[in-house]
Amino acid sequence: MTPGSTLRIAGGTVYDPANGVDGEVRDICIADGRIVADLPAGSPSLDARGMVVMPGGVDIHSHVASSSCNHARRLLPEQHAADPVPAPHLAGGHTGRSGTGGTVPSTFTTGYRYAGLGYTTVFDAAIAPLTARHTHHEMSDTPCIDAGCFVLMGNDDYLLRLIDAGEVGRARDYAAWLLGATGGYAIKVVNPGGVEAWKTPQRNLTRLDEPLGSSRVTPRGILETLTDAANALKLPHAVHIHANNLGVPGNVATTLESFKALEGRRAHFTHLQFHAYGTGGGWKSAARELSDWVNAHPELSVDVGQVMFGPATTVTADGPVEYLLYKSSGRKWVNIDIELETGCGIVPLEFKEKAAVSALQWAIGLELFLLAKDPWRVVLSTDHPNGGSFLAYPQLIQLLMDRTVRDERLKLVNQKLLAGSALLDGLDRQFTLGEIAIITRAGPARLLGLRHKGHLGAGADADVTVYSRQDDIAAMFASPRYVLKQGELMVEEGHLRLAPTGRRLYLRPGYDDAVVPEIRSHFDRYSTVQFDHYPVQGLPNGPLGID
Amino acid sequence: MTEPRRVGMTCLGCGLLCDDVTVEVSGSGVSGLLPACVLGSAWLGSGAVPGHIRSAGKDVTFEAAIAAATSLLTSSRGRVLVFLGPGLTIEALRPAVAIADRLQATTDTATSAAAASGILAGQRRGRAAATLGELKNRADVVLFWGADPARTHPRFLERLVEATGTHTPDGRASRTVVSVRIGNDGAVDAADASLQLPVAGELSALSILRSIVAGGLVPDTTANIAGLSELAARLTAAKYVAIVADGENGDPSRPSQRAEGLVALAQALNTPTRAALFTLRSGDNRNGVESLLTWQTGYPFAVDFHGGVPAYHTGLRGLEDAGSVDSALLVGDWRTIPPASLAAIAALPKVVIGPAASGAAGAIQVAIDTGRAGIHEGGTAYRLDDIPLPLAPVLDGPRTAAMVLSALEEAVDRSLREAAA
Secondary structure, three states: OOOOOOOEEEEEEEHHHHOOOEEEHHHHEEOOOEEEEOOOOOOOOOEEEEEEEEEEEEEEEEEEOHHHHHHHHHHHHHHOOOOOEEEOOOOHHHHHOOOOOOOOOOOHHHHHHHHHHHHEEEEEEOHHHHHHHHHHHHOOOOOOEEEEEEEOOOOHHHHHHHHHHOOHHHHHHHHHHHHHHHHHOOEEEEEOOHHHHOOOOOOOOOOOOOOOOOOOOOOOHHHHHHHHHHHHHHOOEEEEOOOOEEEEEEEOOHHHHHHHHHHOOOOEEEEEHHOOOOOOOOOEEHHHHHHHHHHHHOOOOOOOOOOOEEEEEEEEHHHHHHHHHHHHHHEEEEEEEOOOOEEEEEEEEEEEOOHHHHHHHHHHHHHHOOOOOOOEEEOOOOOOOOOOOHHHHHHHHHHHHHHHHHHHHHHHOOOOOOOOOOOHHOOOOOOOHHHHHHHHHHHHHHOOOOOOOOOOOOEOOOOEEEEEEOOOHHHHHHHOEEEEOOOEEEEEEEEOOOOOOOOOEEEEEOOOOOOOHHHHHHHHOOOOHHHOOOOOOOOOOOOOOOO | OOOOOEEEEEOOOOOOOOOOOOEEOOOOEEEEEEEOOOOHHHHHHOOOOOEEEEOOOOEOOOOHHHHHHHHHHHHOOOOEEEEEOOOOOOOHHHHHHHHHHHOOEEHHHHHHOOOOHHHHHHHHHEEEOOOHHHHHHHEEEEEEOOOOOOHHOOHHHHHHHHOOOOOOHHHHHOOEEEEEEOOOOOOOOOOOOEEEEEHHHHHHHHHHHHHHHHOOOOOOOOOOOOOOOHHHHHHHHOOEEEEEEEEEOOOOOOOOOOOHHHHHHHHHHHOOOOEEEEEOOOOOOHHHHHHHHHHHHOOOOOOOOOOOOEEEEOOHEEEEEEHHHOOOEEEEOHHOOOOOHHHHHHOOOOEEEEHHHHHHOOOOEEEEEOOEEOOOOOOOOOOOOOOEEOOOOOHHHHHHHHHHHHHHHHHHHHHHHHHHH
């Protein structure tokens, strides 16, 4: 926003749950890219009367800018060919960049499409440290959104050695160093220990107390160490956990055991839907058990990882699960082992409403939303592009807000595995606009510790989305009337006017310097990259502070 | 005169991108690459590069050259060839691809002539791959398939096969090295076992190996080739197999379908054990071009912006199919273009931007010399396993390709906006 410029968004119905505003008609005032309490009369104004005003959307878990995403893009030329995207014509005679869509769009298109949905902040949920430089290059070519990334640590060779040696303090310092070196925002754990096991004859770890090889390292030890590290470092976001046994029938036992292992500690479990399959043989919902636990434990937060019917591409560091998916689906399959750190697996899929397991997954996701007593801790996600594209968020919001649409859809899906699902019991909850504002912006911003995001109080970033009210909720959320980024009008009635460069959201936590020579020594022995060439430098803006 | 000094750098002489090397810098020259490497030294040269800016054969100012280049390229918008040559950093490729997008150009890269079959195989089947450190740290069986790393990637054996790793504490002694020679391709000295295959037998050998690995079946022995059953047994008994194959330097008489056969074998090995295919690619950031094109357009090469959207024309070889364009922009090291391709575009009015651009011949309208990535220009380049590494320039150059191409991008954009206004 040009210095000194101001804007009043006048007369809209405001949903700003972080500030206790639930559908009140009021003005939102903006100066120099931030929300301010008021503006002088006669300031430039945007008429929002009759419209819905919310903070810009915040995506807590998506896969948009990583080496894994790029391997997925490369794998899917047929999807790109079916969805070419011309360069947008922007304000002032400027032209954006062309690109392609599909389940894993090109970078510019990703930025434009998020902006078109009214999302202004997005986190890539899994980057390999060795490829952090690549992630930042992609983010530099992903306009319109502020972006950050979560750094994979749950199978890191050096970290596992420290855990094996009982060196909890040094593990914390290493995690801090690694976050800073990669320009990351949060600690990510994927299938703790299981990805390292995948590279050995052990192939996976399926129990929380199963040791990795001949070591004393277990999934439980990894979870505890990294959870405590994130909390001791006072990171703004808790450790972000993709638990063991993703996608496997009966995996709720592992999920609950993981919850219990971390009981009382701040932690975020991601794409819970993929970890919510009941025990006792076959496929069944365990959403109720998990929701009961989440509802009773305020220290815990989750995002859902909703499955939406249609094409998807599974992209994950969880190599062993992708191998199973490859063997069961017969689809093309990418596996890339990443030295000393993690893995990468990719299988394109389609979730079909007539397929029993897809229908069950769809239903479980909805159950997790609808059974949640505290929407601040149950965030909307599709684990893009794993459960479906972020472009499906409007349809998902409609399913949550409109029971009639939901029930009609439920009738169309394969019922074979839905016995026991709370959805069949006539869950009549309908999310309000205020609750949608929580699960799509205020909640994730709070869980991420982003004090300037997800709300419209004075001092917040002026990222604002304005919707025209429509009976068709999906249409309403698919095409906001206005989207403002840092106070600038970025999207107007479906047209991208500006494609600003977003800010990079990353941290430089403090650590004991004594750990560095040891890390260097480890690098010198085992890495193929020189230690001095590992840290990412020259990021476009400075790090965020840690309270 | 300043004292010679020894400094570290990242070598782009092959796809290994060794970032542990040092060179001696003295004045405007560079020499003495250590550890010694034939390809690295050849890549390094003396460090001397010309610094001309020319338009219509005459020395001109930078601004005049950019204006002339803009005029030529924008006047043929929609009918432009952009060749994204080797030797550009990611930071230079960014404006180059933006220009191609704005000009709705047909692009070509070194990939289409040298490495397309491997990429296309990966798009059909997927991949079973790993970063180089997994070979160093884990591979107890290393299978060189028609590859000759001593010739194409001189430090491959030293850095990865002989080196010790997390699961290979005895380095070379922790591994079994098997060399399969195909026709005249591939020979690894001191392999523990060797096999010779005729070129005509390569595909069937891969198929037989895969069949044994996948099903435990030994096909009709008349079709079998001596040694394949033993090789398959050795592979399946390994803990982690590294298959190393050449990605772009093979004998042209060998079947290109081998790329798919190798992917299929590597994937099949992941049921009885773990395995990764390492494809040896050349240097000068060839992988980086593919990576950037993929994230910006969805396609790793053969991207055609004609029509205003990226299209994937894998059958089109821009350099050899110049009849549909009116001008060309060659960026990067034009000297890597094969003579036949240069001849095909000889009459096309051209803008050349890159190292020794002023030495190019044939309808050169504008030539702007730049430094060389990694020697005179910093930025990012990608290793053959798609790992990005920082470049630390050791010499001053005339001007960076990133700067020149950014200026051209801006001028092209301004010109097109003014024309549309």
